[in-house]
Amino acid sequence: MQPNAEASQRIARISAHLHPSGLQMEESSMLRAANCRAKGGAPGFKVAILGAAGGIGQPLALLMKMNPLVSVLHLYDVVNTPGVTADIGHMDTSAVVRGFLGQPQLESALTGMDLVIIPAGVPRKPGMTRDDLFNINAGIVRTLCEGISKCCPNAIVNLISNPVNSTVPIAAEVFKKAGTYDPKRLLGVTMLDVVRANTFVAEVLGLDPREVSVPVVGGHSGVTILPLLSQVKPPCSFTPQETEYLTNRIQNGGTEVVEAKAGTGSATLSMAYAAVKFADACLRGLRGDAGVVECAFVASQVTELPFFASKVRLGRGGAEEVYQLGPLNEYERDGLDKAKKELAGSIQKGISFIRK
Ligand SMILES: NC(=O)C1=CN([C@@H]2O[C@H](COP(=O)(O)OP(=O)(O)OC[C@H]3O[C@@H](n4cnc5c(N)ncnc54)[C@H](O)[C@@H]3O)[C@@H](O)[C@H]2O)C=CC1
Ligand SMILES: O=C([O-])CC(=O)C(=O)O
Numbered sequence: 001m002q003p004n005a006e007a008s009q010r011i012a013r014i015s016a017h018l019h020p021s022g023l024q025m026e027e028s029s030m031l032r033a034a035n036c037r038a039k040g041g042a043p044g045f046k047v048a049i050l051g052a053a054g055g056i057g058q059p060l061a062l063l064m065k066m067n068p069l070v071s072v073l074h075l076y077d078v079v080n081t082p083g084v085t086a087d088i089g090h091m092d093t094s095a096v097v098r099g100f101l102g103q104p105q106l107e108s109a110l111t112g113m114d115l116v117i118i119p120a121g122v123p124r125k126p127g128m129t130r131d132d133l134f135n136i137n138a139g140i141v142r143t144l145c146e147g148i149s150k151c152c153p154n155a156i157v158n159l160i161s162n163p164v165n166s167t168v169p170i171a172a173e174v175f176k177k178a179g180t181y182d183p184k185r186l187l188g189v190t191m192l193d194v195v196r197a198n199t200f201v202a203e204v205l206g207l208d209p210r211e212v213s214v215p216v217v218g219g220h221s222g223v224t225i226l227p228l229l230s231q232v233k234p235p236c237s238f239t240p241q242e243t244e245y246l247t248n249r250i251q252n253g254g255t256e257v258v259e260a261k262a263g264t265g266s267a268t269l270s271m272a273y274a275a276v277k278f279a280d281a282c283l284r285g286l287r288g289d290a291g292v293v294e295c296a297f298v299a300s301q302v303t304e305l306p307f308f309a310s311k312v313r314l315g316r317g318g319a320e321e322v323y324q325l326g327p328l329n330e331y332e333r334d335g336l337d338k339a340k341k342e343l344a345g346s347i348q349k350g351i352s353f354i355r356k
Contacts, residue, residue, distance in 0.1 A: 044071030044095070045283050048113045048152075050106075050144050051120025052099075053080035055268035056160065056275065060119060063276040065091050069283040076100040076109035077120070106144070110151035114286060117279055118144055121161035123266040124258050130163040130221045131346065137161050138170055138353050145171045149178035156185050156282050156318050160275060164188040164220040165343055168297055168307055169350030177354065184318035187282070188297030190220045190309045191274040192267060196253040197227045200246055205236055216250065216295055217310045217325055218339035219346065225251045226339045230329045243331060285314030298322060303340060307347050 047064055051057045052075035061075050065088050073095045075085050085099025100109035110116065121137035124130065141161050148155060153175075161167050168188035175181035197214035205212065213233040218226035227250045229243055238246065249256075257267040278294060285292045292314040300308040300322050313321040328336060 044069050045114040045286060046070075046072040046074070046112055047115045047117065047279070047283075048074040048076060048109055048155075050076045050109070050116060050118045051161070053077035053084045054119060055123065055265050056119035056271045058084055059269055059272035060117065060275050061088050061097075062091075063272060064117075064279065065093050065095050065097060067276065067280060067283070068094065069280065069287065070095040073097045074100060074109045074113065076106060078102055103143075106147045107151050110147050110155075113152040113155045115156045115158065115279060115282055116148055116152065117158045117160065117275060119160040119271070119275065120144060123268075124162070124254070125263050126259050128258075130254070131166070131349075133162050134166055134349065134353075137163070137167060138350070141167045141170050142174055142354065145174040146178070149175055149180045153178075153180035154182075154185070156187065156286065158187055158189050158275065158279055158282065160189045160271065162220070163346060164190065164297055165224060165307075165346035166350035166353070169347045170353055172299065172307075173351055173354035182318070183299035184320060186298065187278075187312075187319055188220065188307070188309070189275055189278050190216060190225075190295055190297050191278040192271050193220060193225050193227070193250060193253070194295050195270060195274045195277070197246075197250045200249050200253075201229070201232055204238070204242055204246060207234075214250075215311055215326075217308070218336070219297060219307075219309055219343045221346070222251055222342065223335070224339045224343050224346070226332065226335045227251075228325070228328065228332055230332060231326055240331075247331075247335070281314050282318070285318070285320075286316055288316055293323075303336075305340060305343055305347060308343070 047070050049057055049061055052061050064070055064073055075081050081099040081101045085097055089097040121140045122133055159168055159171055171186055172181060193216040197216050198209045198212045201214050202209035202212040215228045215231050217228060218224045227247055229238055229246060254267060281292050281294045293311050295309055296312050297307060297309040298312055298319045302308050302310050302322060302324055310325060311323040312319040
């Protein structure tokens, strides 16, 4: 072929797939383009972010576009995905990025996904509890999970939207109703509690936070966030004052950010970091890596409650093993009682929202 003819064919091929909105235009040609590009790039997983234009969604999309385990990245929101998709799509990393705007495009966004990350929903303002978000976010999570049941029932779901203690039970009920529920594949993201715990404990110990590992169990709100300071690695001990200070700071880390942001939202950047740390662990599990263990809020038999956050082993099927809590000291046993009381109500509230 003449060089000129080849060049114009290439340009025609590229412009057939481009649209100023950055959004999906013609499904089959976009898929062909993506498949073609994905073949050239590293093999990887297909990941969707629902709520991708939000405070968490945008930095999360940025970081997932940088993750070499991701071959296709779908960005869905009810607003602003054209801009976010066009912007992220210019990054010279291998993942193919596609944008989807509004409910009519939800099913296209979800079809074929291996992992769906959900940071959709409203955030807190000062003076609010996470439970105050229930009325709006419960309905959003229900709609998105109905889409998952229909279009990618085998995907791993990472649920970030608050109140996590209730939205995870909501998602489980939606999946049960649709006959697609696999408890191993539904994970409430509590990684930010672990990230904060590692940071604050490292500060007290004078260590690099990357060397510190703190299990945080229970749930993701106030007293349900239970750091197990007796199980910190590397092994160490704390005075009662240090224990009190660390437990309070970890439990109120979200509120600390909400107050500092003074009405403009809650944690977004540290959450995006934590979400990517967790999603990457899920993808490594899906790939078959051994020994991938993180804390998450999952269906559980560790306590008498149907859901509880604890360490889980991530594998090809999701949370393949849910670990027991291990030995607790008296302070932690007290904390566990308080956590369970509050969690029971939040879980029931989520279940009743769907069963009502
Ligand atoms: N699990 C955790 O550790 C954390 C959870 N969160 C929660 O994450 C959620 C999102 O927080 P931000 O990103 O700061 O809020 P944001 O308001 O900045 O972004 C939320 C995004 O969700 C989108 N959205 C709303 N309804 C939607 C729907 N039906 N479908 C798809 N997208 C929809 C909005 O358009 C917006 O772009 C909040 O509920 C917040 O409480 C926040 C921090 C930590
Ligand atoms: O506090 C909030 O509302 C957001 C959140 O869940 C966190 O930062 O842990």
